[in-house]
Amino acid sequence: MKDKITIVGAGLVGSLLAVILKKKGFDVQIFEKRKDPRKSEIAEGRSINLALSHRGIRPLKMAGVFETIEPYLIPMKGRMMHDQAGELTFQPYGKEGQFINSVSRAQLNELLIESAEQAGVDVYFDHKCTDVDFEASTLTFENGKTIQADLIVGTDGAFSAIRKQMQFTDRFNFSQHYIEHGYKELCIEPVDGKFLMEPNYLHIWPRGNFMLIALPNADKTFTCTLFFPFEGTPSFSTLKSREDIDSFFDQYFKDAKDLMPDLVDQFFHNPTSSLVTTKCEPWHKNRSILLGDAAHAIVPFYGQGMNSGFEDVRLFAEMAEAMNWDWDKILPEFSNRRKKDADAILDLALHNFIEMRDHVGDPNFLRRKKLESKIQEQYPKEWIPLYSMVTFSDMPYSEALRLGKIQKQVMDEFLQQEEDEINFSKVMERFNALKQGGWKAGQ
Known part of the structure; x- marks a missing residue:
């Protein structure tokens, strides 16, 4: 592979992408505006722990770096709720043996940068991107350096310099909240x-x-x-x-x-x-594309910001290989296909904030969880809770959101009955009818 790929942003997503593309044989370099995090102390109060789950682990394994990272992970098998009296209540995340992993953002970033360098990627720190020529595929940096590339990838976060330059181009939509x-x-x-x-x-x-x-x-x-x-x-x-x-x-x-x-x-x-959310489209311009927070920053309440960014990397690499690395075809196809799932996880994360802060101790919420647990016990393959669809599967976020809304509607209907009167076969009958019938809210 002779193409020269320039990645802007040596954060989690950019470093992981660099490892995968370098191992595919491309000439890969990363430019990062920050100083090398391995040589500078992180500001106190800005460590932000992350919850690594299935969608993030799979791309790490694809890159061959998961074994390096695994010793730094701490499994978390569920939520431990503390009420105002200090009493504790446990809610498992999934089935027995399912868990998410706490990991330090700073530690993970350093490990991924080192993995990129070990793979042969050139990483340049103290390089702030100030301009992009999307027609010529060139980048200009604050120090005056200009770089030309066959592919430019912006993985430089919620306040992306690459996306900022795209905002000056025709028919580019952007919003933040x-x-x-x-x-x-x-x-x-x-x-x-x-x-x-x-x-x-x-x-x-x-x-x-x-x-x-x-x-x-x-x-x-x-x-x-x-x-x-x-x-x-x-x-x-x-x-x-x-x-x-x-x-x-x-x-x-x-x-x-x-x-x-x-x-x-x-x-x-x-x-x-x-805390900011961003949406934009398209994610690409000629031979440049946005991935991770640069394309779709979300709030942290589903633990999917990093995981969705890593999934971007996996899906992008898989699609690129399937399409024989034809960037002119890959970039618009990926941008169009992935957009609806990025929008879905943004909505899911905002809703999960309400659940976490407000509903987890509510009696009606607990009754709903109890009912869902019984349904899943009887129909483990047909009824998968929304959290499990998002956290422990590769199901597209948009489909998980759709099925989650159907599940909510079905449970709203059956929760009006007494617990011992609920017929679980009828619950599944209703669920499958809505699932297969082109469901619309309120039908």
Whole structure:
């Protein structure tokens, strides 16, 4: 393969793509605006743990790097809910043996950069892209360097420089939306080298309009993230003094507060960050294409941001190989085919935020989960819960969203009956009828 491929962005998606394309025999180089993360310390409060699941693991295996990453993963088999009294309730993510994996973004990024370099990829840091000529397939950087490539791939995140240049081209659609909530990260330190909570769960403190979550790290810490409105009461705008913060955490997250003696100092020191979603189309322009957050940034509430980006990489590489690496055909085909699934996971992630912060402790939600568990027990192949479709399968996100809406409608209908009156064969009959009948909302 003689084509020269230039990737802009040495984050998770760009580094993984580089490994796969280099192993296919292409001349691959990455340009990254940041300094080398292996030589600079990450800012406190910006580590952002990730939840690696099936869709992300499969491309890592495809690249031959999963074995390198696996020792850094901590399995999480479900949600551990903390109520305001500190009582715990467990909700498994899937069937016995199914789990997602907590992993440090920084650690994973470093491992993928190293894997790219070991594969022979040239990685250039401190290179900020300032201009793209989509007709000539050239990139210009802040230091004056100009690069020509046979294929340009923008994997440079939610505020992509490549996408920004596409926005100046004809018939390119772009939108972004900031949700009303921001986030602040906190840390639960180990004591005597031991975790202070059970590590194999995603801990969650659902409180209606806001929530706290905690994910375990390999160094026995927990990264906690408070998702909280910027405005209103309570909100980030109302927590101004040490007393405000103490009182707020005493009221809503007392058991978590007791594990963080330096909580108030962390709260003041660590930044408050916003959450943005983006949509654009088309994802390509001539010999340039966007992947990952550059094409479809989403909120983190389904744990699918990284996984969907990695799936972009796998599907793109598989399609490219099947089409004999004909970029002029591959780019528009991939852009068109993948767009609906990116839109679907954006919608799913926004909805899951409401479920996580508000519904997980609600009696009606728990009754729904109980019913769904019984249906799945009797019909394990026909009825797969939405979370499992998204997290433990390769089903297109758009199809998972469609089936999830049908399941919700069916359960809404049958939950009106008493539990012992529900006929599960009729539940499945109704589900299959809607599934096969060109379902539309409300039918």
